[in-house]
Amino acid sequence: MSDTTTLPRPRRALPSMTVIGPVLALVLLVIIGTALNPNFLAWANVTNVLARSAFIGIIAVGMTFVITAGGLDLSVGSMAAFIAGLMILVMNAALPALGVGVPLVLLGMATALVAGLAAGFLNGILITRLGIEAFIVTLGSMGIYRSLVTWLADGGTLSLDFTLRSFYQPVYYGGILGVSWPIIVFAVTVVLGEIAMRRMVFGRHCAAIGSNDQVARYSSVNVGRVRLMTYVLLGLLVGVATIMYVPRLGSASASTGLLWELEAIAAVIIGGTVLKGGFGRVWGTVIGVLILSLIGNILNLTDLVSPYLNGAIQGAIIILAVILQREGKAGA
Amino acid sequence: MSAPALALAGVSRSFGPVEVLHGVDIALRPGRVHALIGENGAGKSTTMKILAGYLAPSRGELRVAGTPARFASVREAEAAGIVLIHQEFNLAEQLTVEQNLFLGREIRRGWLLDKPAMRARARALLDRLSCAAGVDRVVSSLSNSDKQMLEIAKALAREARVLIMDEPTAVLTRAETDILLTQVRALRAAGTAVLFTSHKLDEVREIADDLTIMRDGAVVWQGEAAGMSEHDMAEAMVGREVSGLYPAKPPAPGGAPVLEVEGLDVPGHAEGVSFGLRAGEILGVAGLIGSGRTETFEGLCGLRPARGRIRLDGREVRVRSPAEAKALGLGYLTEDRKTRGLLLTKSLRENLTLTALERFARLTIDTAAEERALDTAIAEFDIRAGARDGPVGNLSGGNQQKLLLARTLLPEPRIVVIDEPTRGIDIGTRQQIYRFIRELAASGRSIVVISSEMQEVIGLADRVLVMCRGRVAGTLEGADITEAQIVRLAMGLGAPAPAAEEPA
Known part of the structure; x- marks a missing residue:
């Protein structure tokens, strides 16, 4: 055996398929999109795609932490719908007292954040303290929130007061230098998420727990608290996403946020995060989100394939991503 | 005395350059219980594994009913009627007793399972062992002794003529042990050859007809058990003094205790x-x-x-x-390196700093400082890693243990509990680890x-x-x-x- 003190410092290994696979897929999609429709790379289309991706994207960043720590959250879609409904109710109710203005919007935002925190905390507590499977807990809360929003809307639609809606709308449609707020918030979330995952104790602990929670426990990692924090973070980000989403349509109904959880989970997995936990990549999740939204966008812009087949193509991509992940396991 | 059903003649076994078993002779005879005792590391497990076809001898011969045999697999050994019952139960906990008994050998009628036939056979097998557990009970609801009986019943279902039991009573209470011993006697009466290991010498006295005592990979005493007292057995197990392996002990430290534990x-x-x-x-x-x-x-x-x-x-x-x-x-180093100690798929650096991670982080983790800590640990504990950023699972057991030791010490604990410091580690590394431990105490x-x-x-x-x-x-x-x-x-x-x- 060689002298141990002269071991080489880690060198950059060639990126494996799990790393470059999603990037290649994204590049391929952009090329196909441009070839099929010259307007594909137009500023308007790019910002539109990004703004629409922002909701799922912000949630998917949170989901990356949950999955990396070996958990899962199926409730985010209905949680978003419930928070949206709650936010609209609170804002409408406070309208006579506060009048249309910044304080009212801030109240709505605070409602969304607090509700998101609380919902995430509830999921997390049930999973960590009572030791119930994450799948079961969040399957249950998914049903509960979906049913609550239907009940709040009395089976119909909850709408933001009309004048309030026009006041609040810039949060979705406005922005700085032509970049809309959802894109900015999404970008900030991604940058912070990437730093937290790769450079902070929290991210390292998430990966350790997802990799082997016994080892983490024996290494004095507070496994329960870190797990709980992943769900709280996700809940908070669902709240943030909802704040961006409500001004878009100004309403919430039983079908708000439908299947968002699956899109978020799919984006995380396509991005190279391991479904069983132990390894997560926030920037990969962003690639995953973009791949999923670009497929829809391309189908809408061209008439080569029916847009109704969007789901089928997305499904095939997800399965393909997992197969590639398995082949390139050594790279993870 | 009857002819041996299964025997080893002059069997040695090496792992790489290290010979762990030196010329072992042992004979298991039908209708007799043979006890194999010795300290951990004396070579009992290796002997049992060779007998049951899990390992092949490096030298010497395995004889089944007198004729030399070589098993290519455990399946072949089981086909010859030789079954090893592991210390840890090998049962599907969520399945019923009957499903476990016939797992992989289900009785079928055409395309369908022949449930009544399997239930009847299961009942008959358990009755033979005077085990009252219902055949429809889920295994996870059984007591340890019933699980042990089920393991034996599985062996019987395979028509075992030689039954090798690795510390069957380690997890049993005294009452459960008594039931088990009664069953072992019944098997003996039915003509089965039984090999039995235990650290509990009173049980050995109670049940064994023949006795083999091993130490350091060799048989040190063999004969009929009747003449041996527990004291004799313990003495025969006691080994020579190993010199040089352990660092010299300084005079016992005095002073007030740092840690006091009461009740x-x-x-x-x-x-x-x-x-x-x-x-x-x-x-x-x-x-x-x-x-x-x-x-x-x-x-x-x-x-x-x-x-x-x-x-x-x-x-x-x-x-x-x-x-x-x-x-x-307070620091604790687990005995279970692979499932509780290290993140086998992660790098040395991430494993090293896991416990003391906050020392390397303000808002973000200083990976350069982590690398420096790894340099120090590699030099200080002589960790030999082929690839520094490869997964820890690729390291040898000794290097994994050194890394684990380095990790436990990184938060600078004053009191360190080390559980099984050298399990599964070669003698050279052991010596190093003993030296580290003594140096820690000296500090x-x-x-x-x-x-x-x-x-x-x-x-x-x-x-x-x-x-x-x-x-x-x-x-x-x-x-x-x-x-x-x-x-x-x-x-x-x-x-x-x-x-x-x-x-x-």
Whole structure:
């Protein structure tokens, strides 16, 4: 055996398929999109795609932490719908007292954040303290929130007061230098998420727990608290996403946020995060989100394939991503 | 005496350049119970594995009913009627008794399972063992002794003529053991050849017809069991003094204890454990597997619920979690390197700093500082890693253990509990690890070494705490630390000649 003190410092290994696979897929999609429709790379289309991706994207960043720590959250879609409904109710109710203005919007935002925190905390507590499977807990809360929003809307639609809606709308449609707020918030979330995952104790602990929670426990990692924090973070980000989403349509109904959880989970997995936990990549999740939204966008812009087949193509991509992940396991 | 059903003749076995079994002869005869005893590491497991076809001998011969045989697989050995029952149960916990019995060998009628036939056969097999467990019960709901019976029934279902049992009573209570021994007698009466290992010498006295005692990979005593007392057996198991392997012991440290534990209860595992620990001292903890050694110290380090008074420097403290233990300067190195110790798919760096990660982070982690810490650990503990950023799972056991030791010491604990410091580690690395442990003590830390290997405890410890059935059976010091004394205490044979000293 060689002298141990002269071991080489880690060198950059060639990126494996799990790393470059999603990037290649994204590049391929952009090329196909441009070839099929010259307007594909137009500023308007790019910002539109990004703004629409922002909701799922912000949630998917949170989901990356949950999955990396070996958990899962199926409730985010209905949680978003419930928070949206709650936010609209609170804002409408406070309208006579506060009048249309910044304080009212801030109240709505605070409602969304607090509700998101609380919902995430509830999921997390049930999973960590009572030791119930994450799948079961969040399957249950998914049903509960979906049913609550239907009940709040009395089976119909909850709408933001009309004048309030026009006041609040810039949060979705406005922005700085032509970049809309959802894109900015999404970008900030991604940058912070990437730093937290790769450079902070929290991210390292998430990966350790997802990799082997016994080892983490024996290494004095507070496994329960870190797990709980992943769900709280996700809940908070669902709240943030909802704040961006409500001004878009100004309403919430039983079908708000439908299947968002699956899109978020799919984006995380396509991005190279391991479904069983132990390894997560926030920037990969962003690639995953973009791949999923670009497929829809391309189908809408061209008439080569029916847009109704969007789901089928997305499904095939997800399965393909997992197969590639398995082949390139050594790279993870 | 009947001809042997299964025998080893001059069998040796090497792993790489190291020979672990030296010319072993053993003969299992139909209708007789053969007990195989010896310390951990004496070569019992290797012998059993060769007998049951899990390992091939490097030299020598395996004979089935007198004719030389070579098993290519465990399946072939089972086809020849030789079944090994592992110490850990090999049962599908969520399936029923009957489903387990016929797992992989289901009786079929056309395309469908022949349930009635399997149930009837299952009942008949269990009746033969006087086991009352219902055939439809889910295995997870069975008691340990019923599970053991089910393992035996599985062996019977395969028409075992030779049954090899690896410490079948280690997990059983005394009452359950009695039931098991009755069944073993019934098997003997039915003409089965039984090989039985146990650390409990009273059971060996009770059940064995023939006896083989091993030490350091060789048979040191063989014959009829009838003439041997428990004391004789323990003495035959006692090995030579290993010189040079262990660092010299400095004079026993004096002074007030740093850690005082009083009446520590770990529900289900240990009761009323009291001891003291001084600065610079190595306290050895001996006892049989299942005596509550590991659980006691896991309880102390916040890894299990525990009650009792713990004083650090005379100040009463509570340890409710591993994080609290770390904050108090208590470190624990697990015996279970692969499933509790290391993240096998992660790099050396991430494993090294996991426990003390906050030392490397303000808002973000300083990976350069982590790399420097790894450089230091590699140099200090002589960790030999082929690829520095490769997964830790690729390291040898010895290097994994050194990395684990480095990790445990990184938060600079004052008290370090090391559970099985050298399990599955070659002799050279062992010597290094013993030296590290002694150096740690010399630097003023207090060390607890829990070990199943008596020589290790004797060679390393300044004082030895012997546990038996969840209690402290006694404490040995200085010249009293002998294998005979430890064995006596661990077997629950009462206090050694000089009265056991009360913990300091």
